[in-house]
Each structure stands twice: as structure tokens, then as C-alpha cells.
Amino acid sequence: MPLLDNPFSLTGRSAVVTGAGSGIGRGIALVLASQGAKVWVADVNSAGADATVADIRERGWDAESASLDVTDADAAHALADSVAEAHGSLDIWVNNAGITADGPPSTVDDDELLRIWKVNFLGVVHGSQAAARLMAEQERKGAIVNITTGGVDRAMVTVAAYTSSKAAAHQYSRSLALELGATGVRVNTVAAGWVETGITRRHYGEGVDRERDLQAKLERTPLGFIGDEFDQGYAVLYLVSDAARFVTGAVLRPNGGTSMQW
Numbered sequence: 001m002p003l004l005d006n007p008f009s010l011t012g013r014s015a016v017v018t019g020a021g022s023g024i025g026r027g028i029a030l031v032l033a034s035q036g037a038k039v040w041v042a043d044v045n046s047a048g049a050d051a052t053v054a055d056i057r058e059r060g061w062d063a064e065s066a067s068l069d070v071t072d073a074d075a076a077h078a079l080a081d082s083v084a085e086a087h088g089s090l091d092i093w094v095n096n097a098g099i100t101a102d103g104p105p106s107t108v109d110d111d112e113l114l115r116i117w118k119v120n121f122l123g124v125v126h127g128s129q130a131a132a133r134l135m136a137e138q139e140r141k142g143a144i145v146n147i148t149t150g151g152v153d154r155a156m157v158t159v160a161a162y163t164s165s166k167a168a169a170h171q172y173s174r175s176l177a178l179e180l181g182a183t184g185v186r187v188n189t190v191a192a193g194w195v196e197t198g199i200t201r202r203h204y205g206e207g208v209d210r211e212r213d214l215q216a217k218l219e220r221t222p223l224g225f226i227g228d229e230f231d232q233g234y235a236v237l238y239l240v241s242d243a244a245r246f247v248t249g250a251v252l253r254p255n256g257g258t259s260m261q262w
């Protein structure tokens, strides 16, 4: 590989980020746009998507809003087609949309499992298939990143449907990386560390004290601070950039070192 002047530049590339109307997805969209990508901010929540697009444009970068429910495979394929047609190529696809719910493994019922799995697992499959189909045929091969969770490294008793769906997405990513390797399309995973967002904030005020919760998290974090959505975004940036041209099937863990601890 030649020494590159700016291996993280995304100038001229298109990127789709699902669930980018909020939280980590918004952070990923902003980071990719900051490096020159045109970002399609895809979310089931159109108001959230529009707000992220406005934020990106106010900073002088490029973005479009896209209404997408990741549980709908046809909609994912239609979005991939429209981006490739509008831009000339589909270069980056980040499967970030996710939901969670409480419930221990011994009592979680089928409906609840399926509701979570449809977004967190099938959503990843739909997005990956829609992107891979086009990326494999292009001259400049694309990169897919799937957002799972550091929770797959450990057991969590309260969110069985969530962690099982994320573990499935984790394994799916690596199988897809194997299958697509010969096409040049790279598939990687970011097992995100804890970030305060819509998903994680939901318990504050319902018996969970925010300051005490953050302090407990800090004590488990070797680097001594809690990361944010941009820490996750920069991990994604590395994986989709030319700097990572030899990287596929990898899992990055931006979590301040928490997953090392017994």
C-alpha cells in the first residue's frame, strides 16, 4: 500500500447511516460528513433525521434525509438504489439503528423477541444485503459497518432480547465479511461502548439515579472518562476509510477499556 496523504478523507463518497436521527447514529453521520462524505441520514423518525441533516448542513457539509424503517427489506434496497443513482456509487453503509427493551431471559416472550430482533438483527441483514449487492459491482468497493454493543462480550440479565439480537448481528457481520472478501467489499463491526443517548437515558428518573449510574460506569472504565457519540463515529471513520483497506471481519471496541475487566 502506498503512503497516503490523507487516508481518512471521504471526499466524493456517499454514505448511508441508519438510525442517524439520534444518538450514536447522529455522531457517526456528523463525523463522516466532516471528512467529505455526502451522508444519507436514514431513520424511521423523520423529524430526527431532518434535525441531523440541518446540523450537518449548518456546518457546511453535505447530507440528505431519508425515511427508512430498517425492518422493511424492500425499503432498504430502494434507498440503496436511489443513493447509487443520485451519487453514482454507494460507498459506505452503516447499520446503526437499534432498539432495546427490558426483560430477563427466562420470561421474555416471542413477540418481544421478534420486535427487537426485527430491528437489531433483520435490520442489519436488510441493510447489508441492499448495500453489498451494489458495492460488489462497483469499481470503488464499498465498506459496511455494523454497530453492535460491548454487551456481547459479557452477559446482561435485564436485556435478553437486545443482547441476543446484537450477538447475532455480530456473528452475521463476520460471516458476511468472509463471503464478500473476494469482491473487495469490507464488512466490520463496532461493538459500541456506553454512550448517554435515548436508549440508555430511559431509566433515569425511574428509580435509577443518573449521577450514581455515571459514577459506577466511570469506576469500571480504565481511561477514566465516558465516551460520546463522536468516539463511536471516529471508530467507524477508521473502518470505512482507505486506512483500513486491509481490515475486514474486525471488531473495534471503543469503550475506554471497560471490556478488558473481569
Ligand SMILES: NC(=O)c1ccc[n+]([C@@H]2O[C@H](COP(=O)([O-])OP(=O)(O)OC[C@H]3O[C@@H](n4cnc5c(N)ncnc54)[C@H](O)[C@@H]3O)[C@@H](O)[C@H]2O)c1
Pocket: 018, 019, 020, 021, 022, 023, 024, 025, 042, 043, 044, 045, 048, 068, 069, 070, 071, 096, 097, 098, 099, 119, 147, 148, 149, 150, 191, 192, 193, 194, 195, 196, 197, 198, 199, 200
Ligand atoms: N447508547 C449506548 O450506550 C449503546 C451502546 C452500545 C450499542 N449501542 C447501539 O448503538 C445504536 C444507536 O443507539 P443509540 O444509543 O444512539 O440510541 P438512540 O435511541 O438515540 O438512537 C437510535 C435511532 O434508531 C432509530 N430507529 C429505531 N428503530 C428504527 C427502525 N426500525 N428503522 C430505522 N431507524 C430506527 C431511532 O429512531 C433513533 O433515531 C443501536 O444499535 C444501539 O444498540 C448503543
